[in-house]
Every structure is written in C-alpha cells, then in structure tokens.
Amino acid sequence: MDERTIEERLLVERASAGDVPAFEGLYRAHVDRIHGLCLRMLGDWQQAEDLTQEIFVKAWERLGSYRGESRFYTWLHRVGVNEVIGALRRRGRWQDRFTSPGDLPEPSAARFPEPAEGVDLERAIGDLPPVARLVFLLYDVEGYRHQEIAELTGMAEGTSKANLHRARKLLRKALHP
Amino acid sequence: MRHARLTTALMGTALLAALAATATADRPIEESLELAADGELQVEILSGSLVVHGWDRAEVRVTGTVGDDVEDLDIGGDGGRAWVEIDGDHVRRRHNLDADLEIWLPSTARLAVDTLSADIDVSEVAGELELGSVSGDITVSGSPSSMEAETVSGDVRLDGTDSRAGTAAAVETVSGNVQLHGVGRTVEASAVSGRIEVSAVAQVHDVGLETVSGDVELAAALAPGARVDISSHSGSIVLRLPGDTSASFDVSTFNGSVDNDFGPPAERVDRFGPGKSLEFSTGGGDARISIETFSGDVGLKRQ
Amino acid sequence: MTCRETLDRLDDLVDGRLAAAERQAVRSHLAGCLACSRELAALRRLQGRAAELPGVAPRRDLWPAIRNRIEPSAEPAEEGGAGTNARFAPARRWWPLAAAAALAVAVLLARPASRSAPDSRATIRTEADATPRTLLLETLEARRGELPAESVRAFESDLEILDHAIREIEGALEISPESRRLRLLLAERRQQEAELLKLLARA
Numbered sequence: 241m242d243e244r245t246i247e248e249r250l251l252v253e254r255a256s257a258g259d260v261p262a263f264e265g266l267y268r269a270h271v272d273r274i275h276g277l278c279l280r281m282l283g284d285w286q287q288a289e290d291l292t293q294e295i296f297v298k299a300w301e302r303l304g305s306y307r308g309e310s311r312f313y314t315w316l317h318r319v320g321v322n323e324v325i326g327a328l329r330r331r332g333r334w335q336d337r338f339t340s341p342g343d344l345p346e347p348s349a350a351r352f353p354e355p356a357e358g359v360d361l362e363r364a365i366g367d368l369p370p371v372a373r374l375v376f377l378l379y380d381v382e383g384y385r386h387q388e389i390a391e392l393t394g395m396a397e398g399t400s401k402a403n404l405h406r407a408r409k410l411l412r413k414a415l416h417p
Numbered sequence: 418m419r420h421a422r423l424t425t426a427l428m429g430t431a432l433l434a435a436l437a438a439t440a441t442a443d444r445p446i447e448e449s450l451e452l453a454a455d456g457e458l459q460v461e462i463l464s465g466s467l468v469v470h471g472w473d474r475a476e477v478r479v480t481g482t483v484g485d486d487v488e489d490l491d492i493g494g495d496g497g498r499a500w501v502e503i504d505g506d507h508v509r510r511r512h513n514l515d516a517d518l519e520i521w522l523p524s525t526a527r528l529a530v531d532t533l534s535a536d537i538d539v540s541e542v543a544g545e546l547e548l549g550s551v552s553g554d555i556t557v558s559g560s561p562s563s564m565e566a567e568t569v570s571g572d573v574r575l576d577g578t579d580s581r582a583g584t585a586a587a588v589e590t591v592s593g594n595v596q597l598h599g600v601g602r603t604v605e606a607s608a609v610s611g612r613i614e615v616s617a618v619a620q621v622h623d624v625g626l627e628t629v630s631g632d633v634e635l636a637a638a639l640a641p642g643a644r645v646d647i648s649s650h651s652g653s654i655v656l657r658l659p660g661d662t663s664a665s666f667d668v669s670t671f672n673g674s675v676d677n678d679f680g681p682p683a684e685r686v687d688r689f690g691p692g693k694s695l696e697f698s699t700g701g702g703d704a705r706i707s708i709e710t711f712s713g714d715v716g717l718k719r720q
Numbered sequence: 721m722t723c724r725e726t727l728d729r730l731d732d733l734v735d736g737r738l739a740a741a742e743r744q745a746v747r748s749h750l751a752g753c754l755a756c757s758r759e760l761a762a763l764r765r766l767q768g769r770a771a772e773l774p775g776v777a778p779r780r781d782l783w784p785a786i787r788n789r790i791e792p793s794a795e796p797a798e799e800g801g802a803g804t805n806a807r808f809a810p811a812r813r814w815w816p817l818a819a820a821a822a823l824a825v826a827v828l829l830a831r832p833a834s835r836s837a838p839d840s841r842a843t844i845r846t847e848a849d850a851t852p853r854t855l856l857l858e859t860l861e862a863r864r865g866e867l868p869a870e871s872v873r874a875f876e877s878d879l880e881i882l883d884h885a886i887r888e889i890e891g892a893l894e895i896s897p898e899s900r901r902l903r904l905l906l907a908e909r910r911q912q913e914a915e916l917l918k919l920l921a922r923a
Contacts, residue, residue, distance in 0.1 A: 260791050267783055272775025279776050289778050290869045293786055297869075300790045301464075304485050304513035305443055326554075327870060361769055380770035405731050412762050534868050551923045552868040569867070569923055570874035589919060592874035607912065609878035627912060629878070629885050648908050650885040669901050671892055692901060711889055711905055 252312050256303045263303075267296055270313060274320045280377055281324050283366055291327050295320045317382065321392050328370060364414035368407055375400050376407035443482035446518065450494040452477045455544075457527040458520070461502045464534045465515035471524025471542035471559070478521040484513030536571075560584055560599060568593045572611075575599055583619035594631075604637075612652075621645075628652045632713075636720060639664060643704040654708055655716040663700025669693065672712035678719045721749045726756045730763055789865060852913045853883060859920050867923065875920065882916070885909055 254262035278288035378384045390397040491502040529547040536553045546564040554572045560580030566573045568590045575597040583601015594612045601619030609629045617637035624645040636657040671692045681697045726749045889906045
C-alpha cells in the first residue's frame with residue numbers, strides 16, 4: 241500500500257469521526273473528477289456546481305457507512321453517479337428509464353478548458369444522446385463494468401452494452417468524419 | 418480510469434498514534450406490529466429509501482437499516498395506527514441519518530409518508546396513499562383507491578394500468594414530472610415546469626390539471642356530466658377522448674394554435690384581441706371541458 | 721468472418737469479452753483487412769483519450785458552501801450575520817411562517833405535535849405590501865441550508881418561470897384590457913403562486 245493510500249485512509253478515518261478539515265482534504269483531492277462528471281453529464285456549470293456540492297454533503301453524511309471495502313474514490317464516485325442520475329431524471333422527460341434515449345432537452349453548451357485536442361472530444365461527448373453519454377463516461381472514462389453500470393442506473397446490462405457501442409460509434413464518427 | 422487521481426497533495430495531517438475508533442455501521446432493523454386491516458401507517462424519514470408492499474396480514478413489518486447516527490427512531494402502534502418515525506437535526510452535525518427501509522402493511526390500510534429526499538416506492542396497496550417528499554421520487558404501482566402526492570422536485574409516477582376502478586389522484590409538484598396511468602373518478606395535478614401525463618382506466622367525472630411551462634396530456638373517457646379543466650401558460654395541452662364523447666368544449670388560447678379532431682375547424686377569433694377561442698359541442702354536450710392556455714398549443718384528438 | 725461480423729465484435733474484443741475461438745477469428749480477419757484494422761485502431765485511440773479525460777475544477781471554490789452545510793456553527797462563513805435577512809442557523813426542518821394580514825392566502829403555520837418544536841426566529845416581513853413572490857423568495861432563502869440544493873435550484877428556476885408567465889399575461893392585458901379570458905388566466909397563475917408558498921412551507 242503506497243504512501244498516498246495510507247494518507248487517504250487516515251483522512252477518511254478522521255473525517256468519519258467528524259473531522260471537518262480532514263474531509264476538506266478529501267474534497268480537494270476528488271472534487272475535480274466528480275465535478276467533471278457532473279459537468280459532462282449536465283452540460284451546465286451552475287448545475288454541475290450545485291450537484292457537486294450535494295454529492296460531497298451526502299458523502300459527508302454517509303461516511304459512517306463507508307467501511308473501506310472499496311477504494312474511497314470508488315465509493316465517493318458511486319454517491320456521485322447516483323446523484324447525477326437523479327438530477328438527469330428530474331430534469332427532463334425521463335420516461336421509461338433509459339428505453340427511449342434522446343428524450344432529454346439539449347443541455348446548454350459547456351465551455352471546457354483549453355487543451356486543443358481535448359475540445360473536439362469534449363464537444364463530441366456533449367453531443368451524444370444522454371444515455372449513451374452516461375454509459376460512455378461511466379465505462380470508458382470512469383472504468384465501471386457493465387454489471388456495475390446496470391446496478392447503478394437500473395438499466396439492463398445489455399442496454400448498457402448497446403449504449404456503449406452506440407456512443408463509441410458516434411464518437412468515432414464525430415472525431416474522424 | 419478507476420484509480421483515484423490525487424491531483425493535489427492531500428492535506429497534511431500529523432499522524433496520530435491513536436485515532437478515535439470510528440467504525441460506524443448502519444443498524445439493522447426488524448420489527449413487527451399489529452395493525453388492523455383498515456388501520457393507518459405513518460412513516461417519516463429524512464433521507465434514504467422506502468419500499469412499501471401491501472400484504473394480506475393484519476400486521477406491519479419493517480426491515481432495513483438506519484444510519485448509526487439516528488437518535489430518534491420511533492416504531493410503534495396501538496393496533497389501529499402505526500408509525501415509523503425518524504427525526505433529527507440533520508444539518509448540525511455530520512451524520513448518517515439515512516433510513517433504507519422495506520415495509521409490509523395490510524393492503525387495505527392507509528399509508529402516509531413524509532420525507533425530505535428519500536425515494537418512495539409503493540406497490541400492491543389498495544387503500545389510500547398520502548405521500549410527500551421534497552426531492553425524492555414517488556413511484557406507486559397497483560391500484561390504490563386514492564393517491565395524494567406532493568413534491569418540490571421529485572417525480573411522481575402511478576402505474577395502475579391493471580386497475581379496474583382506477584385511482585383518484587391529486588398531485589402537486591413544482592418541477593417534478595407527473596405520470597399517472599390508471600386513474601379514475603377524479604384527477605388533480607399541478608406543476609410549474611413539470612410535465613403532466615394522465616391516462617384513465619375508468620371514467621372520470623372531475624379533472625383539473627394545470628402547469629405553467631410543462632406539457633399536459635390527458636387520455637380519458639368521461640362520465641356523464643363530467644367537468645374537465647386544463648390550464649397552462651406555455652405548455653402544450655393534448656386531450657385524447659373516445660370518438661363518441663358527449664361534451665361541450667370551451668377552448669381558448671392567446672397565442673397558441675388549436676388542432677381539433679372533433680368537428681368544427683373554425684376558430685372564432687376573440688374580438689378583443691389576438692386570442693383564439695373555440696366553442697362547440699359533440700354528442701349531447703353532456704360533459705363540460707374547458708381548456709385555456711396563454712401561448713401553449715392545444716390538440717383535441719380522437720382516441 | 722466478414723467485416724460486418726468483425727466490426728460488431730470490436731467492442732467485445734477491446735473489452736475482453738470474446739471467447740478464445742471468436743477472438744482468434746476476429747484477429748485472423750484483422751490481419752488481412754486494412755479497413756477493420758483502422759477501425760480497431762480508432763477505437764483504441766478513443767479509449768485512450770477517454771481514459772485520460774481530466775477532471776474539471778469548478779469555477780469557484782465550493783468548499784465554503786459545503787462546510788456551511790455540514791457544520792454551520794456560529795455564522796455562515798461568507799455572509800454577514802446581522803440584519804433582517806440573517807440566515808437560519810442551525811436550520812431546522814420546520815418552523816412557523818407568519819402570513820401578512822393583507823394577503824388573501826392562508827399560509828401554513830403550525831406543525832404537527834410529533835415533530836420537534838419549531839425555531840421561531842423567523843424574520844419574514846409581514847407588512848401589507850409583502851407579495852406572495854417576496855414571501856416565497858424569503859422563505860426559500862431562509863430554508864436554503866436544509867433543503868436539497870437541487871430542489872432549491874428547481875424552485876428558484878420555476879419561480880422565475882411563473883413570474884415570467886404572470887408578466888407576459890399582464891403585458892397582454894395592457895393591450896387587451898377587456899379580455900375576460902386573460903384575466904382568468906392571470907388569476908389562475910396568481911393562485912398557483914399562492915399555492916406554491918403553502919407547498920414550500922410544508923416541505
């Protein structure tokens with residue numbers, strides 16, 4: 241176990257005990273990735289910021305139930321993904337839970353930070369239909385397996401695979417027309 | 418990728434020789450109480466999740482877990498009324514006040530739930546439901562005799578398509594989406610930006626739907642003498658009725674369009690301004706239907 | 721194996737889900753097919769870039785707001801404490817709301833006996849000119865700390881929608897002041913606004 245992991249374990253233990261500065265350390269370590277997921281899924285800075293706040297507050301409230309069975313980031317991320325899905329469902333016509341993708345209204349354009357190569361990919365991701373986008377971010381960016389995505393989102397594993405396939409196809413087309 | 422990227426140095430904290438023992442865990446719950454078949458169960462939880470099933474015993478069973486920081490947990494009953502209540506000053510301290518509960522209650526009992534953010538899922542309850550949340554979603558399946566639901570941003574969904582008598586429903590929300598399938602007798606729903614979609618399995622005699630920007634869709638057969646009032650500002654309104662409906666229609670919109678399957682395509686322009694209004698009757702003009710929007714489009718369709 | 725069959729299996733190939741026999745068949749095809757090989761390369765490149773997608777920092781530091789919610793001790797960090805618009809701290813879930821006498825709307829006051837006693841430091845204005853909208857905004861502000869941020873945001877946004885709708889109707893009435901239908905629409909939207917206040921008080 242490397243030094244960083246030990247440090248993080250200690251922070252988690254202290255935060256679980258109510259140590260707010262320790263929780264701030266965890267916040268600073270992970271906020272960018274959590275916020276990045278929210279921003280890429282919601283397409284709106286303000287909403288992403290609100291949701292990020294919500295996620296960390298919930299994580300704080302639930303630290304008592306984190307038992308170290310998975311990496312802290314993974315646990316935190318599950319809290320985050322749940323909130324993202326909740327936010328998406330409340331935001332638009334999320335009718336039959338993922339069987340009719342593309343029903344959501346288009347998110348406002350999120351302007352991402354600079355890297356020139358990255359802008360193309362970010363824009364292409366933002367243009368994906370919401371369900372495919374979510375599965376792509378969870379699978380290829382965040383590294384979840386289809387079975388985990390199925391549990392998190394309520395969609396069938398087959399639907400998750402189909403959406404990943406669709407996302408990759410659309411992205412390849414958008415990046416190399 | 419799944420490994421954490423610690424982009425900034427972790428806050429330096431001195432290694433402490435002794436850390437407070439902090440292993441907190443959710444407490445499991447397993448309780449049973451008597452409750453008469455026509456009794457009432459009240460559930461109040463702040464956050465977490467709630468799944469409720471109806472069954473044919475005169476008994477309430479509560480299982481699940483509550484967060485270790487729940488101090489005020491009250492489960493009790495007197496045979497006619499039962500309650501499951503979790504309370505707490507949840508803002509003040511870090512704590513885990515989640516209650517993840519699964520509850521069985523007599524299917525003919527009355528159920529009242531109040532929560533801040535828990536999702537509520539109720540099935541196979543035939544009695545009356547009164548469900549309130551702020552951000553939690555409310556999902557009901559089966560055929561409760563009546564359902565009242567209130568949220569701020571949570572969605573409300575009734576899946577009662579197998580029902581015969583239909584559920585009398587009253588739903589109030591701000592931005593939640595409302596889907597009520599399997600209503601009967603009376604339906605009331607109000608939203609601001611939320612969308613309202615209603616389909617009836619039994620005749621309705623009283624319908625009141627309003628939104629500001631959300632769209633409204635209603636598919637129903639009307640009882641004799643029924644009253645239907647639908648109002649929106651910019652949301653579109655689509656009404657689907659059986660072809661042999663007997664009703665008098667009063668449809669008006671200031672800026673929207675009207676698409677009418679039922680007869681007179683003529684739109685009489687309101688002589689006071691750009692508004693359009695359309696008044697006509699079908700059959701014997703028995704039911705009374707009033708639809709108004711400011712800029713939303715209106716569609717009257719034959720089912 | 722045809723190109724079509726190979727392309728259909730590329731995802732499973734890179735995700736490690738192909739059985740040995742199928743994997744062999746796909747690789748054989750790829751060895752002799754430039755087009756499909758290019759597709760595979762593009763897919764791997766995409767995966768590589770996806771895995772490298774960076775986190776995105778919020779535009780501003782969210783920590784103070786988070787800290788205030790998990791530990792609102794004395795006064796919130798970024799707001800002044802004094803004044804009639806002081807935020808509730810510690811915020812409780814319920815408290816009484818006093819309605820302006822001039823308002824036609826009856827606002828819910830009491831809480832059921834089973835709940836904790838409400839903190840009565842409400843600073844809601846009760847002068848005759850307090851409108852439902854003002855009360856709504858003040859109520860929302862006072863309860864911001866204890867309601868889910870998503871709900872608060874949704875409420876604010878929908879309040880804007882409702883307000884905009886009311887102004888639109890009022891604008892139309894200026895052009896057509898005799899329109900009874902416009903007056904009815906306006907009355908309904910105002911009634912809805914008043915109902916929102918009751919809903920927020922109950923939340």
